[in-house]
Amino acid sequence: MPIEASMVDAMVGTFRDLLTGARANGSTGPDVDEMAAALADMETLATQLNDVGEYSTKLAGGGYYQRFTDAYTRVMTAAAGGGTTGAPATIPEDATLLAQSLQAYESSLEHLRTMPDQGEAVDVLERLLAIGRSGVTYPVFLRQVDEAGLNEALAGTITPSRETLLKGVEQAHSTGDVARESEAHALVEMRDRLAAASPTGSVDPFTFELERFRVAAQHAPAIALRDAIVQRLPRLLDLVIDWLDAHTTWASRDDRFAGADAAATRHRIDMARECNPGFYAVRAMQFAEAFGPAPWWTRPELAQERTAGRILWTDERLQLALDAIPVCVPLAAAPTELVSRAEAFGPNTF
Amino acid sequence: MESADRLADYRDYYRSRARRYAANPLYPETAAAEQAMADAVDAASSIEDLQTTAIELSMAMGHALARDQARARAAVYAETAETIRAEGPAEVLANVDSTTDAPALASMLAAVEQRNGARVTIDELTRLWTSSLTTFENVEVWRTAQVPERWRAELERFAADALAAARDTWTQVEQEAAQHQPGWALDPEVARAERHRRLVPMTDAVFERRLAEHGTLIRGEGD
Numbered sequence: 071m072p073i074e075a076s077m078v079d080a081m082v083g084t085f086r087d088l089l090t091g092a093r094a095n096g097s098t099g100p101d102v103d104e105m106a107a108a109l110a111d112m113e114t115l116a117t118q119l120n121d122v123g124e125y126s127t128k129l130a131g132g133g134y135y136q137r138f139t140d141a142y143t144r145v146m147t148a149a150a151g152g153g154t155t156g157a158p159a160t161i162p163e164d165a166t167l168l169a170q171s172l173q174a175y176e177s178s179l180e181h182l183r184t185m186p187d188q189g190e191a192v193d194v195l196e197r198l199l200a201i202g203r204s205g206v207t208y209p210v211f212l213r214q215v216d217e218a219g220l221n222e223a224l225a226g227t228i229t230p231s232r233e234t235l236l237k238g239v240e241q242a243h244s245t246g247d248v249a250r251e252s253e254a255h256a257l258v259e260m261r262d263r264l265a266a267a268s269p270t271g272s273v274d275p276f277t278f279e280l281e282r283f284r285v286a287a288q289h290a291p292a293i294a295l296r297d298a299i300v301q302r303l304p305r306l307l308d309l310v311i312d313w314l315d316a317h318t319t320w321a322s323r324d325d326r327f328a329g330a331d332a333a334a335t336r337h338r339i340d341m342a343r344e345c346n347p348g349f350y351a352v353r354a355m356q357f358a359e360a361f362g363p364a365p366w367w368t369r370p371e372l373a374q375e376r377t378a379g380r381i382l383w384t385d386e387r388l389q390l391a392l393d394a395i396p397v398c399v400p401l402a403a404a405p406t407e408l409v410s411r412a413e414a415f416g417p418n419t420f
Numbered sequence: 421m422e423s424a425d426r427l428a429d430y431r432d433y434y435r436s437r438a439r440r441y442a443a444n445p446l447y448p449e450t451a452a453a454e455q456a457m458a459d460a461v462d463a464a465s466s467i468e469d470l471q472t473t474a475i476e477l478s479m480a481m482g483h484a485l486a487r488d489q490a491r492a493r494a495a496v497y498a499e500t501a502e503t504i505r506a507e508g509p510a511e512v513l514a515n516v517d518s519t520t521d522a523p524a525l526a527s528m529l530a531a532v533e534q535r536n537g538a539r540v541t542i543d544e545l546t547r548l549w550t551s552s553l554t555t556f557e558n559v560e561v562w563r564t565a566q567v568p569e570r571w572r573a574e575l576e577r578f579a580a581d582a583l584a585a586a587r588d589t590w591t592q593v594e595q596e597a598a599q600h601q602p603g604w605a606l607d608p609e610v611a612r613a614e615r616h617r618r619l620v621p622m623t624d625a626v627f628e629r630r631l632a633e634h635g636t637l638i639r640g641e642g643d
Contacts, residue, residue: 113602123599136527136530136534139530157552207425208429209430209432213429267444269441270440276446280493287500290619294618294619341574344567345568351565352560352565359623361621
């Protein structure tokens, strides 16, 4: 079954529009024919495949986009020279160049105004158009736009503003993720450094993207380490707490052990009582082997995760678990004194 | 507008551009090419005079920018041990001089980016072996924990089910990979490469044990 028409429309519709636009502007010749042939091949491919993912992969990886875009670039270059494809390029009059530029920016502005969260780009384009409409010549327009940093600012719609980066810091801080917060801080510092070094205060988008890659690479190991630790800490803690609680009189009324019927619930309680110490021993060994010999409960990530509300056990419950660790050994039953302390908490409480 | 005024406006514009590039140490060649253009505009006696050299100088600026950006990328990728990504800028530097006009330069840059992006996509599929780490740890718990014998059969069922699910997931990874590169298979040497290894926060001994388990438990090596 061919790819659904609506999906094909979404994936090649832009190319249809570009071809239609080139023809409407009067462009003709072998490069326009090449655009049409590349588009026809994209449409044919859609009838030969039945998986959208495969279609997308083949369009991007099979050179279809590239073939079309190359031809389109040649058509546009020729059109900018005032002739049809194949005609030698000439440098048009400044007034024409300025008018073409302003028209293109106006079209972009119109489009951006229909899109959400494009305030920054809209502002840049409005400033750029104001310069263009102020009666200046084309080279003066180019210089003023350049000196105002508007070229970078326009490309800067892919370069996050300082405010956007600061929001990233706040977001990371609010989640208690110190590794990502450190990365977010580094991005702000990097942007500030680039802006300070720029004569106009604007940030070169290429430099920013490259530095962002460097910052991400530098912080990725710390983020991966933190993620790995915080994923494992609750399992260790839960094994000990569940083991004690499985010995209480209220265990069968606690949701952690609830099964489809009473027998299933009993089965879960028995498994926690009899197996959790053995499970805990293996997991504690895995943790130490992977992350070093420091006891897992001394890791700062435990306190951070509790502060962030992702580990909800109270201080009393945590202390009870820590007191139980020395006796949570394979095949052991929980000591009466510890079970009595667990008993006091009751079912479905932290 | 008088031709002399127009030329003066272009002089100011190109001087402004040259100053901007000179201020960014990432663009040494571009700054020199921009300065050459600014000097040519300074020296031109008329717009017509300028037009005879502008296209050639514009192309030199395009080449210089492509080279500066490729060198900057190469430096960052070398620093971060991103050897696959580094193939992109190396390819740009090898080909940039042979492009003779702006469309050819743009086409070459786009083609390199597309090819390199595809290589990076395939390379990063390697990282997906680590999605089985939790399964390996769980299986180790169920199979090796000291527990009463009566639980052994049930725990082994847990382990077998988890491994079957992980094998299914890996089969999907291989199918996805085959769309990009027919016959793709995980290469443990690639998994050990620094760009991938640094994202697996475990000691070398544990890393090697888990990587070997991926071969025996997931990919069926030694069956």
